[in-house]
Amino acid sequence: MCPEPSTSGVSPPVDAVTGIEAETDHENDAFSDYASDVSDTTSTTSSVRAYVYENGRRYHSYRPGQYLLPNDETEQDRLDMTHHVFSLTLNGDLCKTELDNPQSILDIGTGTGIWAMDIGDAYPSAEVIGTDLSPIQSEWVPPNVQFEVDDATLDWTFPENKFDFIHARTLAGAIQDWPDLVGKCYTHCKAGGQVEISEGRANFFCDDDTLDKSSKTWQWLAEFRKLSEPLGFDIAPRLPDILKAAGFEDVQLTQKHVPLGTWPKDPKLREIGRIFRVQFLEMAIEAYSLALFTRFGNWTSEEVQVLLAMVRTELKSNKIHLYTYTYLNDLKRKAESNDSNDHHSPEKRQNTLTSEAGNDDPGDEITNNLSQDSQFLAASTSGEETLPNLKNPLVSTPSKFLTDFQGRRRFLGPSSTWAYSRHVMGLIRKYLGQHQPLEIPLNTDGTAFALEFPSTKQPGTTITMQDLPSRDYAIYLINTVKFHVCQTYHLFEEQSFMQGFSKLYSEGPQPLNAENKLWYVQYFIVMAFGKALLMRGSSEVNPYGSEYISRAMELLPDVNGLYQDPITSVEICCGLSLYLQSVDHRNTAYVYVSEYLQFYRVLHELICCSLVSPFA
Numbered sequence: 001m002c003p004e005p006s007t008s009g010v011s012p013p014v015d016a017v018t019g020i021e022a023e024t025d026h027e028n029d030a031f032s033d034y035a036s037d038v039s040d041t042t043s044t045t046s047s048v049r050a051y052v053y054e055n056g057r058r059y060h061s062y063r064p065g066q067y068l069l070p071n072d073e074t075e076q077d078r079l080d081m082t083h084h085v086f087s088l089t090l091n092g093d094l095c096k097t098e099l100d101n102p103q104s105i106l107d108i109g110t111g112t113g114i115w116a117m118d119i120g121d122a123y124p125s126a127e128v129i130g131t132d133l134s135p136i137q138s139e140w141v142p143p144n145v146q147f148e149v150d151d152a153t154l155d156w157t158f159p160e161n162k163f164d165f166i167h168a169r170t171l172a173g174a175i176q177d178w179p180d181l182v183g184k185c186y187t188h189c190k191a192g193g194q195v196e197i198s199e200g201r202a203n204f205f206c207d208d209d210t211l212d213k214s215s216k217t218w219q220w221l222a223e224f225r226k227l228s229e230p231l232g233f234d235i236a237p238r239l240p241d242i243l244k245a246a247g248f249e250d251v252q253l254t255q256k257h258v259p260l261g262t263w264p265k266d267p268k269l270r271e272i273g274r275i276f277r278v279q280f281l282e283m284a285i286e287a288y289s290l291a292l293f294t295r296f297g298n299w300t301s302e303e304v305q306v307l308l309a310m311v312r313t314e315l316k317s318n319k320i321h322l323y324t325y326t327y328l329n330d331l332k333r334k335a336e337s338n339d340s341n342d343h344h345s346p347e348k349r350q351n352t353l354t355s356e357a358g359n360d361d362p363g364d365e366i367t368n369n370l371s372q373d374s375q376f377l378a379a380s381t382s383g384e385e386t387l388p389n390l391k392n393p394l395v396s397t398p399s400k401f402l403t404d405f406q407g408r409r410r411f412l413g414p415s416s417t418w419a420y421s422r423h424v425m426g427l428i429r430k431y432l433g434q435h436q437p438l439e440i441p442l443n444t445d446g447t448a449f450a451l452e453f454p455s456t457k458q459p460g461t462t463i464t465m466q467d468l469p470s471r472d473y474a475i476y477l478i479n480t481v482k483f484h485v486c487q488t489y490h491l492f493e494e495q496s497f498m499q500g501f502s503k504l505y506s507e508g509p510q511p512l513n514a515e516n517k518l519w520y521v522q523y524f525i526v527m528a529f530g531k532a533l534l535m536r537g538s539s540e541v542n543p544y545g546s547e548y549i550s551r552a553m554e555l556l557p558d559v560n561g562l563y564q565d566p567i568t569s570v571e572i573c574c575g576l577s578l579y580l581q582s583v584d585h586r587n588t589a590y591v592y593v594s595e596y597l598q599f600y601r602v603l604h605e606l607i608c609c610s611l612v613s614p615f616a
Contacts, residue, residue: 020257021265022208022321078283079111080534081275081476082170086198088272089256089326094119095167096254097196097330102126102164106188108152108181109171112535113137113145119167120145126164133174152181161190169198173233182246192335195248196328202233204260204322211320216310224289227296236327248331256326263318273323278472281312463509463520467551469527471505477530484533491529491575492522493567517555518568524552525575532582543583552576 090096094115103126107116110130120128120142130137131150141147150157152168153175166185175181185195204221211218228234243251259273260280285308293299314320469477478501485491500519503510510516528545535544556576562569580589 020207020259020269020321020323022263023265023270023318075283075287076112076535077473078279078287080114081279081283083112083114084476085258085272085276085279086169086326088268088275089258090328094122095196095330096198096252096328097165097194099123099165099194102194104163104165104190105129106158106163106166107131108166108168108185109174110137110147113141113147115167115169116145116147117141129158152184153177156184156188158188160187163189164193166193166195168196170200171197172199172202172235173228173231175235176232178232178235178239178242179246182242182248186246186248186333189333191333193333194330195243195333196330197239197243198326198328199236199239200258201236201325201327202228204324206320206322208321211322215314215320216307217314217320217322220285220289220307220311223293223297227292228288231292231296236325239327239329243329243331247334249334251329251331254328254330256328258324258326260315260322260324261318261320263321274472275476277315278470278476281315282470282473285311462512465508468504468509474501474505474527477527477534480530480533481526485529489574489578490571491578492526492571496568497522497526512555514557514561514564517557517561518565518572521552521555521557522568522572522575524548524555525572525579528552528579529575532579545579546583549576549579 087093102123105116105119105123105126105128107113107119107128107130110116110132113130113132116128116130116137120126124142124144126144128142128145130145130147131152132147133149133151135147135149137147152171166189168181168185171181182197185197189195203225240251240253257269257272258276259269261273261277262270264270264273286305289304289308290301293304294301315322468474481491482494497519500516500523504523512520525548528548531545531548532543552572553576556572557564577589
């Protein structure tokens with residue numbers, strides 16, 4: 001770990017990049033913009049899902065105690081936001097490694113499986129396997145992706161020399177014997193294959209005098225350092241030596257700044273800091289502190305929560321200029337290796353580490369590429385040139401990276417056809433040699449999800465802040481919808497929608513009336529899309545975001561109410577139909593499509609568009 005903090009602030013590590021320049025415009029804002037923009041592979045049996053509950057959080061039950069972090073929905077949100085932070089630091093890429101069409105990919109500690117699903121979309125012909133201690137991954141995944149409940153610290157059941165690419169991210173605290181894990185990666189990676197291991201520093205740094213020794217943040221950081229150091233949380237600085245000693249070549253280390261908050265001047269770092277602060281204050285600080293402090297520090301749960309509440313209050317301000325790092329290690333196994341497998345046994349690896357590792361200089365084979373990477377990477381060639389000849393028959397367009405008008409990289413994933421289920425049935429019929437359509441009903445509501453909607457409207461329905469996500473998380477969901485959906489479909493007019501959004505979070509929910517009810521309906525639909533896209537799975541029986549759709553359906557007015565703003569109503573009905581279609585409630589979706597399109601066809605024949613909406 002880094003030295004204990006001094007009164008002048010926490011010193012950066014020896015290999016730190018140049019310090020981050022702080023923005024000065026909001027130095028004295030008490031809450032700045034936080035309030036304003038904020039192995040034995042195991043099947044999924046009942047015993048695996050019989051989770052352990054502690055301090056109000058849920059933890060995995062398979063090999064309990066191996067991992068200190070929870071696995072409940074709050075933690076799953078945190079994992080997906082961490083994925084987004086890494087994506088921002090990588091300029092939209094899924095990894096730092098330059099991949100050459102890998103056909104066999106392993107994701108160790110896959111968490112929610114979001115990275116594995118994204119890489120499966122990017123390489124449709126590849127076999128992707130994600131392993132984790134908890135079966136929290138989505139059941140709705142690309143056809144080339146599978147998940148297994150497994151402990152990566154035990155013997156692996158995979159064949160040796162199997163994988164073209166092995167990926168591991170943020171495993172600190174879950175792995176006690178890193179040389180052993182790295183050795184397993186070497187053994188099961190093909191000759192010439194690639195490995196990427198990324199970790200964040202389990203530490204924070206401050207280059208100026210903004211972190212005071214009397215602050216609660218200082219108290220929390222000192223206690224966290226003391227308790228986590230024996231558990232190996234801050235493994236990132238040691239990884240290059242461990243990787244080199246295991247026999248890997250071309251070890252490349254890239255170190256990235258990750259600020260906590262929006263205090264940096266650099267706009268890219270400010271955006272990273274905004275997302276990271278939400279992830280940390282809303283989710284990570286509790287996840288990392290509860291089990292650690294109560295199990296190893298003799299704290300009570302109540303004492304931890306009181307301390308964390310005060311830390312959150314301090315860090316919602318931009319007055320404390322904390323930052324951390326991500327360490328991205330990409331490397332290769334030698335293309336031709338005459339080493340026997342015995343060289344990579346635990347005993348041999350330990351001897352190798354004793355003789356080769358432990359110095360501060362990782363060696364000539366490791367290149368420290370320590371830059372803030374303010375320029376986005378150039379766009380790759382078209383998907384047709386980089387993807388294999390084998391095509392995924394269930395998608396209509398290939399995956400590829402595009403450059404938008406601002407020069408930013410955008411990932412365009414494969415687009416499923418609207419008749420996805422019928423396409424599947426057609427493929428089955430083709431390969432079975434049948435000429436007649438299969439007599440299987442495809443439009444029965446509730447086959448996939450048992451969504452429940454209010455049968456009657458409640459005239460006295462009110463909305464409180466407890467019904468809404470935090471402002472920063474809501475912005476994150478909106479941006480998710482804009483990135484994944486709004487480049488293809490029009491769901492809302494951004495100017496008027498964000499006007500209502502700003503008013504909601506600055507003034508609080510207003511009493512429902514004919515003028516604002518439609519906006520609230522549209523807000524809940526957008527939140528539902530955002531959470532469904534972010535989580536990509538189902539919670540118990542229903543898909544993520546269904547709670548917001550239920551609120552939207554509860555508030556949805558009758559036809560007379562829709563006259564208040566016909567264009568917004570069209571957006572609402574189309575968005576609602578698209579969501580219902582995506583969760584297999586097609587009959588309901590088609591009802592909304594047919595009724596409202598007919599209604600608005602007549603309406604637009606009678607009313608001038610400019611009179612309907614100021615944003616038309």
